[in-house]
Amino acid sequence: MNNVPNEVAQLYHQELFKHLETLSYLRKERQLSEHILKDYQIGYSPSSDFLVKNYIRKDGKFSRVERLQAVLELDLLKINGYGENIDPYDFFCGFLTFPIHNPQGKVVGFTSRKFIEAGNRPKFMHVFYEDGILYNEKSLNYEYVVVVESPICALTLEQYGIPSVAVMGIHRIGKTYQKLLGVRDVYIAFDSEDKFVGRAQAEKLASLLLMRGKDSYLVELPLLFEKTDVNSYFALASFPVDSFKFLMSQAKRASSLNLGRISKRKQFKGSTQDIVKIVSEYVSLEERNGRYWGICPFHAGGKEKHASLCVGGKMNIFYCFACSCFGGPKEFVEMISSQ
Ligand SMILES: [Zn+2]
Numbered sequence: 001m002n003n004v005p006n007e008v009a010q011l012y013h014q015e016l017f018k019h020l021e022t023l024s025y026l027r028k029e030r031q032l033s034e035h036i037l038k039d040y041q042i043g044y045s046p047s048s049d050f051l052v053k054n055y056i057r058k059d060g061k062f063s064r065v066e067r068l069q070a071v072l073e074l075d076l077l078k079i080n081g082y083g084e085n086i087d088p089y090d091f092f093c094g095f096l097t098f099p100i101h102n103p104q105g106k107v108v109g110f111t112s113r114k115f116i117e118a119g120n121r122p123k124f125m126h127v128f129y130e131d132g133i134l135y136n137e138k139s140l141n142y143e144y145v146v147v148v149e150s151p152i153c154a155l156t157l158e159q160y161g162i163p164s165v166a167v168m169g170i171h172r173i174g175k176t177y178q179k180l181l182g183v184r185d186v187y188i189a190f191d192s193e194d195k196f197v198g199r200a201q202a203e204k205l206a207s208l209l210l211m212r213g214k215d216s217y218l219v220e221l222p223l224l225f226e227k228t229d230v231n232s233y234f235a236l237a238s239f240p241v242d243s244f245k246f247l248m249s250q251a252k253r254a255s256s257l258n259l260g261r262i263s264k265r266k267q268f269k270g271s272t273q274d275i276v277k278i279v280s281e282y283v284s285l286e287e288r289n290g291r292y293w294g295i296c297p298f299h300a301g302g303k304e305k306h307a308s309l310c311v312g313g314k315m316n317i318f319y320c321f322a323c324s325c326f327g328g329p330k331e332f333v334e335m336i337s338s339q
Pocket of ligand 1: 296299308320321322323324325
């Protein structure tokens with residue numbers, strides 16, 4: 001295996017810094033630090049699709065044939081058409097790229113996320129020499145690891161010193177779960193969403209591990225938006241590490257759950273009462289970016305200094321980042337009147 005994929009990863013990485021909109025998406029919207037972007041060599045393949053083609057044309061360390069073979073082998077360049085109409089194109093054009101390194105530092109694959117709408121391409125695409133790998137496997141060397149769905153979520157946790165790996169597409173769980181058997185404590189923190197896809201897949205992963213005698217913990221992210229993932233949870237919390245570690249401490253052991261039969265979480269969307277109006281009768285709320293924040297009445301005797309209670313949003317719910325209390329208008333009234 002030569003180092004051509006490493007060179008391509010570096011090309012994508014350099015390209016990231018030439019496109020302000022991709023940079024701003026990762027830094028501002030996803031709140032990833034400059035360090036993380038560099039350490040993990042996050043990149044971008046522009047939609048013009050000439051990057052890899054030009055790389056093969058120019059002179060360099062490896063011969064053109066070597067480069068062409070390597071990019072075709074790893075599917076970085078795909079071919080459309082045949083004969084005289086052959087038309088190679090960059091597989092990842094318009095996508096953010098996340099190279100996957102082996103322990104020796106060689107790039108053995110890429111995972112990606114769509115950045116520009118172009119045709120019917122899926123949101124996430126992956127290429128590997130061998131299937132059965134996780135993103136960021138170096139974090140499997142710790143006593144615990146948090147398993148997430150996407151590289152951006154894994155990097156969010158890594159940024160705060162929490163070891164994390166991503167399954168890169170929940171349909172690949174069956175191929176990759178064995179990798180987790182050697183870690184002492186496995187936490188599964190998949191996306192929380194209306195349709196319970198993430199929850200179902202988290203249970204599937206937990207079941208596969210249990211069948212091999214391995215217990216794990218299921219971290220339940222609150223449904224703060226139509227979908228909450230680790231990244232959006234961290235972006236909203238004032239003390240994300242404390243809040244997330246609290247969620248980890250609350251996580252249930254897979255062996256204690258009736259996997260596959262978990263009753264669907266209550267949905268709060270249908271409530272016609274305005275949660276902000278109701279909570280503000282008991283708690284003084286302050287508006288910040290379309291959400292309301294106040295001192296949580298359900299922990300520390302309602303005397304905490306920091307406003308951890310988040311109220312409102314499209315889901316019309318309350319959620320405390322410190323004690324994880326959670327619900328809609330009805331639940332708030334029930335909880336406050338039983339105090
Ligand atoms: Zn609270």
